[in-house]
């Protein structure tokens with residue numbers, strides 16, 4: 154995002170001119186006080202939206218239309234329409250990235266949830282939707298440590314969180330209604346600086362996250378939108394700046410197979426299941442064409458196949474980037490025409506506002522193409538109620554400053570951090586530190602007393618923070634030492650004091666890891682180890698420590714901590730991701746056992762050697778023996794790992810058994826495709842030739858908590874398709890989170906959609922269901938199911 158600085162400042166100036174402090178927002182259009190415009194047909198709330206949109210477009214001149222194609226959309230004063238800034242962000246709370254949102258005055262902050270990679274680790278779709286817009290969410294067990302918070306907590310039917318706060322800020326004139334979140338690119342390479350913003354490396358997990366969070370943000374009031382979300386960046390965008398290659402120049406060479414079974418999946422689920430109101434195309438090229446100029450990607454796939462009901466927006470100035478930086482077209486008019494004809498509806502940046510009119514004059518584009526784009530943007534604005542007159546008289550019009558940073562919103566941010574934190578190692582077990590309560594703890598490390606580090610990027614201004622030191626201080630007496638000046642940890646000047654502290658304390662907690670100086674937008678990592686001399690500090694402190702040494706890691710991307718995993722003096726390791734404004738409380742609650750950890754890694758933790766000969770620019774997911782290429786993510790890479798995808802321990806133990814599941818499933822064919830050879834080849838059925846409706850594999854699993862503590866458990870259901878060169882060696886097909894009290898057992902029903910999840914993609918990008926034995930794995934339990942084609946006894950599977 155954000156390559157045109159001038160444009161950014163222009164946006165800021167426009168915004169500060171239009172928002173004057175505490176005053177409630179004036180109507181965007183169709184002001185009931187304006188007798189000349191309120192009677193126009195596009196203002197009639199009772200008319201169908203398509204009719205209103207057509208009426209409005211019919212009244213606009215070409216010059217006026219062109220100025221609506223950009224994110225800093227101009228006013229149309231003669232029709233009573235104000236200017237609008239489309240660019241706001243709400244990745245994990247209302248953000249101040251983008252000129253559409255401004256904190257200050259009545260809105261000094263907003264609830265800052267954990268960074269997405271952490272929230273994803275909860276594997277709890279209910280939580281993801283609750284963050285966007287809480288339905289009824291349950292309060293965690295009464296927490297005696299924070300009686301004050303509990304007094305203010307009330308369970309409301311409509312505990313809407315991010316979208317409540319966004320609407321409240323919109324009503325107050327300090328935010329927009331169009332949010333370019335979530336980021337659901339696949340976390341393909343562990344070095345990616347923006348991996349932290351994503352739900353991880355698995356396509357199905359990312360797709361489920363996308364659909365849940367988008368539903369939460371957009372609400373479920375029929376066609377009406379509470380706020381409009383956008384899934385980005387479509388597609389194969391997961392490199393920022395590595396070894397001299399940046400996203401503005403990168404041409405991702407991607408196979409049809411990887412597009413269909415990896416890169417498309419989260420976006421398809423976002424559009425088709427989440428019903429998102431927008432998709433953003435990316436800066437990079439895919440197979441030689443900038444995504445924002447590719448009609449196959451925009452018009453054919455997103456709008457044609459997936460039936461997006463919404464608008465397609467460019468990344469910020471990405472149309473300018475493919476003209477100026479990639480030299481994809483020889484004139485700016487061609488660049489503008491290519492984008493709009495490919496299906497782009499809105500430009501983040503000034504480019505289309507400057508060059509579209511002359512593109513029409515040169516005959517590169519017709520006014521009808523522009524109308525088609527405006528239908529998509531104006532329809533979203535109407536679904537948001539922006540043409541319905543007075544904001545205060547609308548469904549979300551009552552929301553204001555009192556609805557932002559409420560105690561229950563902040564409690565949910567804390568709950569999200571508790572659910573997302575992952576226990577990687579617990580030797581002994583040495584955690585929880587219940588016996589250390591009220592005793593002395595050395596708290597050491599560059600991340601031990603941080604605030605903004607905990608909220609990661611695309612954040613806003615938090616309501617307030619609890620640092621790890623403060624959180625731990627609620628349970629024990631603390632001795633604090635930084636150990637390193639910052640995460641870069643260039644020298645050992647502060648080591649001595651840290652070592653002394655650990656000698657005196659009953660336990661030592663080292664809070665280490667990364668921050669935005671190491672991994673960020675425009676900054677991919679060079680390696681996977683802890684930066685600078687952090688590792689040395691950890692080892693030296695652990696050698697001196699009188700009590701157990703616990704390592705807490707803050708980071709978005711995975712870190713190679715093999716040294717700590719293997720070191721018996723390091724008793725336990727916790728990964729907190731970037732845990733949000735309440736991160737310190739959540740970390741302490743887990744360390745001292747007030748909460749039982751249940752998070753699981755949403756990405757593979759590779760050893761440093763993995764990246765030695767692996768260019769980030771190489772997109773292939775599948776390994777290649779001849780090229781000595783290891784493949785990417787747990788689905789394809791089979792080499793050594795530090796911690797695998799899905800790893801995460803608990804203070805209790807769970808066992809599962811498959812209680813009930815079919816051993817044979819017949820896949821009905823639709824019979825419309827004549828020759829059987831067209832339907833079945835290579836012992837697999839083309840998904841488009843099967844009757845997929847409601848064809849599910851129902852599995853019932855008993856989960857027993859055999860330990861002594863209550864806990865939440867994530868059932869990760871993987872399948873291994875019959876052997877064949879197309880297939881991943883295993884893939885996530887379902888997951889379900891359950892809470893099971895100590896000693897209790899719970900039955901969990903899981904329905905696996907056969908066509909969606911048991912299919913694999915062949916080399917030409919065609920999805921097929923392999924016939925034969927599929928192995929379903931749940932933890933250590935395996936169940937085998939045989940798939941065959943129904944009604945075709947003669948066909949040998």
Ligand SMILES: *[C@@H]1O[C@H](CO)[C@@H](O)[C@H](O)[C@H]1NC(C)=O
Nearest residue numbers: 827828829830831833834835
């Ligand atoms: C169908 O495929 C089989 C095996 O691949 C082949 O022997 C047969 O000739 C094919 N039949 C038709 C009608 O193409």
Ligand SMILES: *[C@@H]1O[C@H](CO)[C@@H](O)[C@H](O)[C@H]1NC(C)=O
Nearest residue numbers: 277280290291865890891892
């Ligand atoms: C999922 O999250 C919701 C919202 O925080 C919570 O009420 C629920 O208990 C969580 N589920 C499990 C199994 O932990």
